[in-house]
Amino acid sequence: MAKDKKLVESITSMDVDFAQWYTDVVKKAELCDYASVKGCMVIKPAGYAIWENIQHELDRRFKETGVENVYMPLFIPESLLEKEKDHVEGFAPEVAWVTHGGLEPLQERLCVRPTSETLFCDFYAKDIHSYRDLPKVYNQWCSVVRWEKTTRPFLRSREFLWQEGHTAHATAEEAEERTIQMLNLYTDFCEEVLAIPVIRGQKTDKEKFAGAEATYTIESLMHDGKALQSGTSHNFGDGFAKAFGIQYAAKDNSLQYVHQTSWGMTTRMIGAIIMVHGDDNGLVLPPRIAPTQVMIVPIQQQKEGVLDKAFALREVLSGFRVKVDDSDKSPGWKFSESEMRGIPVRVEIGPRDIENNEAVLVRRDTHEKLTVSMDELAAKVGELLDTIQQDMLEKARKHRDAHTYQAADYDTFVKIINEKPGFVKAMWCGDQACEDKIKEDTAATSRCMPFAQEQISDKCICCGKPAKKMVYWGRAY
Amino acid sequence: MAKDKKLVESITSMDVDFAQWYTDVVKKAELCDYASVKGCMVIKPAGYAIWENIQHELDRRFKETGVENVYMPLFIPESLLEKEKDHVEGFAPEVAWVTHGGLEPLQERLCVRPTSETLFCDFYAKDIHSYRDLPKVYNQWCSVVRWEKTTRPFLRSREFLWQEGHTAHATAEEAEERTIQMLNLYTDFCEEVLAIPVIRGQKTDKEKFAGAEATYTIESLMHDGKALQSGTSHNFGDGFAKAFGIQYAAKDNSLQYVHQTSWGMTTRMIGAIIMVHGDDNGLVLPPRIAPTQVMIVPIQQQKEGVLDKAFALREVLSGFRVKVDDSDKSPGWKFSESEMRGIPVRVEIGPRDIENNEAVLVRRDTHEKLTVSMDELAAKVGELLDTIQQDMLEKARKHRDAHTYQAADYDTFVKIINEKPGFVKAMWCGDQACEDKIKEDTAATSRCMPFAQEQISDKCICCGKPAKKMVYWGRAY
Numbered sequence: 001m002a003k004d005k006k007l008v009e010s011i012t013s014m015d016v017d018f019a020q021w022y023t024d025v026v027k028k029a030e031l032c033d034y035a036s037v038k039g040c041m042v043i044k045p046a047g048y049a050i051w052e053n054i055q056h057e058l059d060r061r062f063k064e065t066g067v068e069n070v071y072m073p074l075f076i077p078e079s080l081l082e083k084e085k086d087h088v089e090g091f092a093p094e095v096a097w098v099t100h101g102g103l104e105p106l107q108e109r110l111c112v113r114p115t116s117e118t119l120f121c122d123f124y125a126k127d128i129h130s131y132r133d134l135p136k137v138y139n140q141w142c143s144v145v146r147w148e149k150t151t152r153p154f155l156r157s158r159e160f161l162w163q164e165g166h167t168a169h170a171t172a173e174e175a176e177e178r179t180i181q182m183l184n185l186y187t188d189f190c191e192e193v194l195a196i197p198v199i200r201g202q203k204t205d206k207e208k209f210a211g212a213e214a215t216y217t218i219e220s221l222m223h224d225g226k227a228l229q230s231g232t233s234h235n236f237g238d239g240f241a242k243a244f245g246i247q248y249a250a251k252d253n254s255l256q257y258v259h260q261t262s263w264g265m266t267t268r269m270i271g272a273i274i275m276v277h278g279d280d281n282g283l284v285l286p287p288r289i290a291p292t293q294v295m296i297v298p299i300q301q302q303k304e305g306v307l308d309k310a311f312a313l314r315e316v317l318s319g320f321r322v323k324v325d326d327s328d329k330s331p332g333w334k335f336s337e338s339e340m341r342g343i344p345v346r347v348e349i350g351p352r353d354i355e356n357n358e359a360v361l362v363r364r365d366t367h368e369k370l371t372v373s374m375d376e377l378a379a380k381v382g383e384l385l386d387t388i389q390q391d392m393l394e395k396a397r398k399h400r401d402a403h404t405y406q407a408a409d410y411d412t413f414v415k416i417i418n419e420k421p422g423f424v425k426a427m428w429c430g431d432q433a434c435e436d437k438i439k440e441d442t443a444a445t446s447r448c449m450p451f452a453q454e455q456i457s458d459k460c461i462c463c464g465k466p467a468k469k470m471v472y473w474g475r476a477y
Numbered sequence: 478m479a480k481d482k483k484l485v486e487s488i489t490s491m492d493v494d495f496a497q498w499y500t501d502v503v504k505k506a507e508l509c510d511y512a513s514v515k516g517c518m519v520i521k522p523a524g525y526a527i528w529e530n531i532q533h534e535l536d537r538r539f540k541e542t543g544v545e546n547v548y549m550p551l552f553i554p555e556s557l558l559e560k561e562k563d564h565v566e567g568f569a570p571e572v573a574w575v576t577h578g579g580l581e582p583l584q585e586r587l588c589v590r591p592t593s594e595t596l597f598c599d600f601y602a603k604d605i606h607s608y609r610d611l612p613k614v615y616n617q618w619c620s621v622v623r624w625e626k627t628t629r630p631f632l633r634s635r636e637f638l639w640q641e642g643h644t645a646h647a648t649a650e651e652a653e654e655r656t657i658q659m660l661n662l663y664t665d666f667c668e669e670v671l672a673i674p675v676i677r678g679q680k681t682d683k684e685k686f687a688g689a690e691a692t693y694t695i696e697s698l699m700h701d702g703k704a705l706q707s708g709t710s711h712n713f714g715d716g717f718a719k720a721f722g723i724q725y726a727a728k729d730n731s732l733q734y735v736h737q738t739s740w741g742m743t744t745r746m747i748g749a750i751i752m753v754h755g756d757d758n759g760l761v762l763p764p765r766i767a768p769t770q771v772m773i774v775p776i777q778q779q780k781e782g783v784l785d786k787a788f789a790l791r792e793v794l795s796g797f798r799v800k801v802d803d804s805d806k807s808p809g810w811k812f813s814e815s816e817m818r819g820i821p822v823r824v825e826i827g828p829r830d831i832e833n834n835e836a837v838l839v840r841r842d843t844h845e846k847l848t849v850s851m852d853e854l855a856a857k858v859g860e861l862l863d864t865i866q867q868d869m870l871e872k873a874r875k876h877r878d879a880h881t882y883q884a885a886d887y888d889t890f891v892k893i894i895n896e897k898p899g900f901v902k903a904m905w906c907g908d909q910a911c912e913d914k915i916k917e918d919t920a921a922t923s924r925c926m927p928f929a930q931e932q933i934s935d936k937c938i939c940c941g942k943p944a945k946k947m948v949y950w951g952r953a954y
Contacts, residue, residue, distance in 0.1 A: 033600065033603070033604070035549070035550045035596070035599075035600070036550075036553075036554050036557055036596075036599050037550050037552045037553075037554060037587060040550035040551070040552060041548075041550065042547065042548070042549055042550065042596075042600050043547055043548035044547055045545035045546065045547055045615070048545075048546050048547050048548055049545075049546070051548075052546065068522035068525075068526075069522065069525050069526070069529065070519065070520055070521055070522055070525050071518075071519070071520040071525055071528075071620075071638060072512070072519055073512045073513075073514050073517035073518065073519065073636055074517070074551075074589070074620055074622065074636050075514045075517060075573075075636070076513075076514075077513050077514060080513055093579050093580055094579050095579065096552075096575045096577065096578050096579075096587075097575060097576065097577040097578075098573045098574060098575050098576075098589065099574060099575075099576045099577070100573065100574040100576070101573050101574075101624035101635075102570050102571050102572065102573075102624040103570060110514060110573075112551070112575065112589070119512070119513075119519075122512075122513050123510065123512070123519050126510070127510070138522070142620070143548075143551055143619070145551065147578035147579040158578075159550055159551050159552070161548060
């Protein structure tokens with residue numbers, strides 16, 4: 001028994017050191033590993049399978065809204081990156097530069113894409129001629145590179161995987177509609193699939209994307225009370241179109257600039273899943289995203305009929321993503337391993353269970369055990385997976401709500417930020433000087449101006465001038 | 478009518494100029510476009526959708542054989558690339574080098590991966606300890622960069638998309654088995670899905686992969702009689718394992734080196750589809766890989782009931798990948814466009830057809846027309862797609878066989894290579910000097926030593942010494 005506990009004991013308790021707990025889970029659940037290049041990840045099978053499920057679920061939803069996938073080059077010539085002023089200022093300090101191709105120095109440096117607005121714009125300028133060519137609703141799945149100084153697996157790495165959607169529309173209204181549509185799609189995905197509740201809102205000018213007119217965001221709260229920006233959707237207006245000369249002939253033959261959007265979600269969501277749902281036994285995966293939903297663990301598998309029964313149950317459960325752990329490890333070790341990897345339901349089956357025509361189901365999220373008749377197994381497992389999915393969302397929502405505070409004066413605000421990790425709702429005058437001061441005083445940033453505004457007071461929490469917006473504030477990853 | 482022909486007339490006839498025909502089809506079928514960076518592609522929706530289907534079909538087959546997907550970093554430190562001598566010699570002259578991260582010069586140059594053997598080896602050296610950790614059967618989907626001097630869309634570009642499988646095994650036998658297994662998987666995929674027949678065989682030492690003990694290949698023949706290497710599978714033996722120190726404790730506790738393989742298939746297969754099946758009306762897609770299998774074209778769509786019927790038929794055909802072209806273009810233009818894009822079956826439906834409870838099916842591959850009863854439409858379309866798939870493979874096989882020659886003496890060999898584009902089967906002594914001379918004299922290379930050996934003569938075609946192998950020779954892309 002002591003030996004079986006080893007795997008669990010190998011991870012730090014989350015209350016002792018959350019950052020270390022996170023790193024331990026990433027490693028022990030075999031999600032990713034460090035690579036030879038500082039700040040780059042090796043995403044291992046257990047981690048990549050989660051990403052494949054994220055891709056599959058998002059891509060299906062994208063295509064239902066008319067998105068088409070494309071692939072743009074990895075490299076951006078320096079002159080192209082420089083075409084939109086705000087954009088280059090935002091990204092140039094953190095890109096990787098290619099200076100040699102083969103044995104020859106390049107005539108012009110190429111940066112490895114940190115994001116692909118400039119490439120899409122360059123392409124759209126050539127490809128869009130008439131209103132008939134609009135809208136363009138393109139997306140690509142790829143990796144991008146940002147030369148970060150401090151890195152953490154999934155959350156902040158020099159290379160990460162993502163999707164980036166880039167659209168061009170005839171009108172400002174249509175672009176705004178697409179921006180919000182994709183934010184809502186991300187919201188539904190996070191809540192329905194990842195069981196992560198989010199706050200939807202708009203970024204302040206200080207926090208918006210380099211080159212955007214408006215950036216919308218979904219913000220989620222991790223178990224330690226820190227915020228995580230979980231997906232963003234940008235409305236560029238016609239700023240990029242003017243910088244790149246993307247014009248179309250309208251029906252009345254007049255030449256018009258297009259209106260553009262972009263929106264992205266990344267492998268950092270794997271970090272979010274870990275930090276929202278995980279516990280001291282390791283990863284806890286929501287059933288809809290779990291690569292393996294059910295792990296069948298045979299007990300006394302050397303006894304005749306046990307393994308056969310385990311494999312027979314795998315057939316019974318073939319409507320789910322199911323595996324049998326028939327390795328030569330002890331059942332206790334298998335339990336721990338299945339928990340560490342976050343598999344939502346464990347099915348235990350031993351000689352006595354077989355005799356009684358029963359099996360034991362164990363929930364990963366609550367550790368609750370249920371004995372069910374073998375005849376009802378598939379139905380019960382299906383119900384249980386649905387229940388777990390719902391319960392995980394509810395639990396996360398309760399945790400988020402319990403860690404969302406509000407403040408009407410600056411002292412209270414600072415005290416909450418310092419003592420109670422979570423979101424703080426407070427009023428803001430709209431002036432960046434106040435945002436800067438709050439960040440300096442507390443290390444908290446404005447996470448978003450939520451769509452669901454409340455009137456907490458009528459004054460800015462910081463300067464006392466008339467408030468314009470309620471803002472969610474918090475320390476963030 | 479003249480106007481409707483415009484689209485077709487905009488592409489060069491393949492008999493006049495095959496290279497120009499290829500470029501025209503790539504452009505007019507909207508598969509890809511040139512990017513600002515020389516030699517890099519923008520893969521457009523119609524091209525990327527083919528790649529998605531290739532990915533889907535290959536990935537499913539991979540996973541059935543136990544492959545797990547992972548993601549390795551984009552960058553390889555120079556010192557890591559240099560660890561295996563043959564490998565670095567093969568790749569260093571054609572890699573892109575990153576020398577700056579953000580505003581700082583890097584301490585060590587990083588190359589953008591041209592292939593990822595070194596990264597997988599570096600990872601395996603850390604991750605493999607015991608026989609229990611074997612086999613590792615990993616694959617990744619990504620882009621790679623090779624700084625080619627002359628480039629052509631899909632066939633040879635500075636960046637291309639591919640999958641690269643990298644495996645580690647306990648024994649040499651197991652590694653060889655996996656190498657051949659993946660070559661066979663590629664063979665089945667090419668023939669069953671892409672309708673492209675291939676020759677399976679082994680590369681000569683001159684043509685094998687940098688660092689491999691043995692490279693196996695599948696070679697296909699394009700419509701113009703040039704060969705295309707379509708997929709390769711390499712057995713590395715324990716060469717990389719020794720260079721990188723990848724050892725495991727065997728059951729008897731002895732320390733052993735692993736045996737490794739790698740295998741890949743790329744976006745160049747989109748080029749192969751174009752060049753094997755295309756005709757003077759554009760692309761011809763095998764049904765199993767076609768993003769749209771059926772295009773419904775309403776005739777006189779302004780007449781009451783026609784568009785409704787077209788959309789009703791889309792429902793009837795919902796078991797296939799089907800679209801309705803309800804744009805305001807003329808039917809003739811729609812026909813040409815659907816042909817240009819290679820859609821396997823066109824369904825024409827007009828007022829008279831509706832009256833007769835019929836629809837007209839038009840095959841893309843043969844232009845044959847069939848009138849079928851509306852009641853049997855789904856069944857007939859299903860049969861027709863199967864027939865087209867089979868016929869396309871047969872047609873390609875016949876073309877390949879009709880352009881496969883054999884030669885027993887050097888004069889005949891040179892004459893065939895110069896006058897009759899295709900494969901030439903001829904005997905070889907095994908000496909690289911003969912390969913070099915043949916290439917110099919004819920620009921033909923040894924494509925492979927086929928598994929199915931024949932005895933054409935007993936002497937090397939080039940030097941007259943005793944022959945060791947029959948080789949497929951040809952000019953290649």
